[in-house]
Amino acid sequence: MLSLENIHTHYGKIEALHGVSVEVNEGEIVSLIGANGAGKTTLLMTICGDPQASAGRVLFQGEDITHKPTSDIMRSGIAIAPEGRRVFPGLTVEENLHMGGFFTSKDEIRRNQKHVFELFPRLAERKNQRAGTMSGGEQQMLAIGRALMAKPRMMILDEPSLGLAPLIIGQIFDIIRTLRDEGITVFLVEQNAKQALKLADRGYVLETGRIRLEDTGANLLDNEEVQQAYLGG
Amino acid sequence: MFDEFYFLQQLINGLTVGSAYALIAIGYTMVYGIIGMINFAHGEIYMIGAYTSLIVITGLAALNPVWLPLVLLVALICAMIVSSSMGWAVERVAYRPVRGQHRLIPLISAIGMSIFLQNYVHLAQGSRNIGFPSLIDGGFTFGTSEGFQTTISNMQLTIFATTLVCMTLLSLFISRSKTGRACRAVSQDRKMSSLLGIDTNRIIAATFVIGAALAAVAGLLLGMYYGSIDPLFGFIAGLKAFTAAVLGGIGSIPGAMLGGLILGVAESFTAGYLSSEYKDVVSFSLLILILLFRPTGLLGKPEVEKI
Numbered sequence: 001m002l003s004l005e006n007i008h009t010h011y012g013k014i015e016a017l018h019g020v021s022v023e024v025n026e027g028e029i030v031s032l033i034g035a036n037g038a039g040k041t042t043l044l045m046t047i048c049g050d051p052q053a054s055a056g057r058v059l060f061q062g063e064d065i066t067h068k069p070t071s072d073i074m075r076s077g078i079a080i081a082p083e084g085r086r087v088f089p090g091l092t093v094e095e096n097l098h099m100g101g102f103f104t105s106k107d108e109i110r111r112n113q114k115h116v117f118e119l120f121p122r123l124a125e126r127k128n129q130r131a132g133t134m135s136g137g138e139q140q141m142l143a144i145g146r147a148l149m150a151k152p153r154m155m156i157l158d159e160p161s162l163g164l165a166p167l168i169i170g171q172i173f174d175i176i177r178t179l180r181d182e183g184i185t186v187f188l189v190e191q192n193a194k195q196a197l198k199l200a201d202r203g204y205v206l207e208t209g210r211i212r213l214e215d216t217g218a219n220l221l222d223n224e225e226v227q228q229a230y231l232g233g
Numbered sequence: 234m235f236d237e238f239y240f241l242q243q244l245i246n247g248l249t250v251g252s253a254y255a256l257i258a259i260g261y262t263m264v265y266g267i268i269g270m271i272n273f274a275h276g277e278i279y280m281i282g283a284y285t286s287l288i289v290i291t292g293l294a295a296l297n298p299v300w301l302p303l304v305l306l307v308a309l310i311c312a313m314i315v316s317s318s319m320g321w322a323v324e325r326v327a328y329r330p331v332r333g334q335h336r337l338i339p340l341i342s343a344i345g346m347s348i349f350l351q352n353y354v355h356l357a358q359g360s361r362n363i364g365f366p367s368l369i370d371g372g373f374t375f376g377t378s379e380g381f382q383t384t385i386s387n388m389q390l391t392i393f394a395t396t397l398v399c400m401t402l403l404s405l406f407i408s409r410s411k412t413g414r415a416c417r418a419v420s421q422d423r424k425m426s427s428l429l430g431i432d433t434n435r436i437i438a439a440t441f442v443i444g445a446a447l448a449a450v451a452g453l454l455l456g457m458y459y460g461s462i463d464p465l466f467g468f469i470a471g472l473k474a475f476t477a478a479v480l481g482g483i484g485s486i487p488g489a490m491l492g493g494l495i496l497g498v499a500e501s502f503t504a505g506y507l508s509s510e511y512k513d514v515v516s517f518s519l520l521i522l523i524l525l526f527r528p529t530g531l532l533g534k535p536e537v538e539k540i
């Protein structure tokens with residue numbers, strides 16, 4: 001569904017990704033793990049075209065999206081819940097959701113919002129609250145809900161568990177499973193490697209801008225190197 | 234001796250000019266809110282609005298007789314269209330190509346744009362003052378027969394009413410419409426907005442266009458109110474409106490409205506009780522005081538954010 005072929009990405013003169021190839025098949029949950037600064041977020045943002053890859057190709061559903069503007073890519077069936085959640089703090093929960101469905105019709109917005117409220121009853125309770133005043137967990141739910149408003153075929157999640165209480169992290173991972181069951185392909189980046197690999201059909205380990213390992217989630221969990229480096233021995 | 238009717242007169246005059254300042258200030262504040270930069274060509278866009286409406290009014294007057302409200306409406310619409318295209322052009326020429334560069338660069342290109350537009354009008358329309366017919370006359374007078382008589386002219390009422398309508402429409406647009414919501418989203422987090430498939434370039438251009446349209450309204454109103462225009466007409470008004478925007482809290486739309494009114498009233502009282510020579514001194518002193526003691530302005534406040 002999504003394939004990255006030998007991607008190089010630069011920030012100015014510094015190369016952050018040195019030829020990364022990743023494949024995400026339809027219906028899978030694929031997890032990308034790696035240490036701070038390995039280039040995980042850069043990889044995700046390259047898919048979104050911000051920054052664009054300086055070499056290599058990004059294909060989504062067979063179409064080359066490498067050099068498309070971000071707003072076009074995000075209308076083609078990919079949605080993202082980005083690092084740091086980035087909800088619009090001054091907009092209400094409902095307005096945030098409407099922004100997620102910006103390019104869809106009024107009917108679709110109504111339908112998708114109903115669905116998001118079923119997944120996250122908490123958001124329905126806080127419909128008219130400003131997003132900036134909510135807790136981290138609620139903001140993460142809103143970020144995922146907002147991405148769902150675009151009815152994506154594929155959802156990109158960047159560190160959804162970051163800074164959240166264990167109980168809330170459990171809920172977020174349950175939701176990711178639900179998304180997959182609804183037919184949404186999930187590409188997940190996590191520091192919380194254990195949970196992310198447990199959930200994943202397949203996983204990649206990124207190290208300083210290169211793919212180090214690639215295997216099924218279960219195999220990576222058993223892999224000695226991965227255990228030592230990412231699962232605390 | 235304090236004369237309440239004289240006081241009332243100054244207040245009315247101040248609110249009149251102040252509402253027009255507020256209309257211009259909206260353009261500064263919206264653009265600042267969305268790209269964090271001041272549109273230094275905004276005063277010129279207002280001036281072009283005044284010229285366009287004068288040209289249309291003169292042209293229609295040749296077709297005598299025409300119903301006056303229709304003339305004004307046509308002039309208003311033409312001015313809004315021309316100024317909006319100018320606003321759009323300023324964004325395309327002076328801002329978009331240099332976005333992401335050092336902050337001084339768009340500032341300089343915008344000043345260049347302002348000089349260009351000013352001189353273009355110089356060449357095309359001449360540098361002399363041109364009389365602007367005051368098409369709306371009459372008014373109401375009240376007060377004691379021996380003391381000062383307060384007059385509120387129909388022109389002033391027109392300015393209040395038009396400003397009120399524009400502000401109401403703008404508020405509804407920002408709070409209710411899809412594009413208005415997108416404007417707020419882009420001003421809060423531009424990158425995230427593009428990650429939601431929003432064409433942020435279009436939204437940024439829209440704020441320039443909306444600000445320019447409101448400036449054109451102010452151009453027609455103040456042109457008629459003052460009775461004459463010249464190519465430098467936009468310069469001082471632009472500075473005043475900028476002051477109003479900073480006074481109210483730059484980036485805040487209610488702030489721009491409030492700032493405009495306060496500034497207009499302050500000027501009018503200075504002119505009425507001190508001397509009209511000190512009018513500009515007072516407005517710009519106000520600007521300096523605000524920048525020193527409350528740089529976020531009256532209604533500007535740090536964002537509520539919880540991480």
